[in-house]
Amino acid sequence: MADDDAALDVAFLALADPVRRRIIARLSRGPATVNDLAEPFEISKQAVSKHIQVLEQANLVTRSRDAQRRPVHLNPARLEALTAWIDQYRLVREGQFRSLDAVLESSAGQTAPKAKDRK
Numbered sequence: 001m002a003d004d005d006a007a008l009d010v011a012f013l014a015l016a017d018p019v020r021r022r023i024i025a026r027l028s029r030g031p032a033t034v035n036d037l038a039e040p041f042e043i044s045k046q047a048v049s050k051h052i053q054v055l056e057q058a059n060l061v062t063r064s065r066d067a068q069r070r071p072v073h074l075n076p077a078r079l080e081a082l083t084a085w086i087d088q089y090r091l092v093r094e095g096q097f098r099s100l101d102a103v104l105e106s107s108a109g110q111t112a113p114k115a116k117d118r119k
Contacts, residue, residue, distance in 0.1 A: 011060060013058070020054060023072075024061075024079075031074075034049055037052070060079065
């Protein structure tokens with residue numbers, strides 16, 4: 001379990017940076033080279049490469065070799081694992097809100113004056 005927690009920490013820390021989130025968003029449309037990924041940013045290609053390394057260490061992206069190119073690919077399975085972790089807590093909270101709604105509905109029905117009582 002501690003290894004899972006450490007992996008979650010690394011992934012969420014990697015996603016805490018807005019540049020890395022934008023890289024992930026771009027990669028959701030398909031693989032890209034470092035040059036492609038660096039284009040919209042006003043930072044150096046080396047800085048973008050360092051961001052990619054952080055994402056690789058978090059297992060959020062992978063690189064492959066295609067002749068001279070080394071495209072970066074999104075690791076959708078890792079993102080799915082993060083989503084599943086978040087969803088388990090979201091579902092618990094939704095259940096709590098549904099229970100609260102039921103209590104509020106029943107108490108509102110008990111305290112609302114009846115039409116004949118209001119006359």
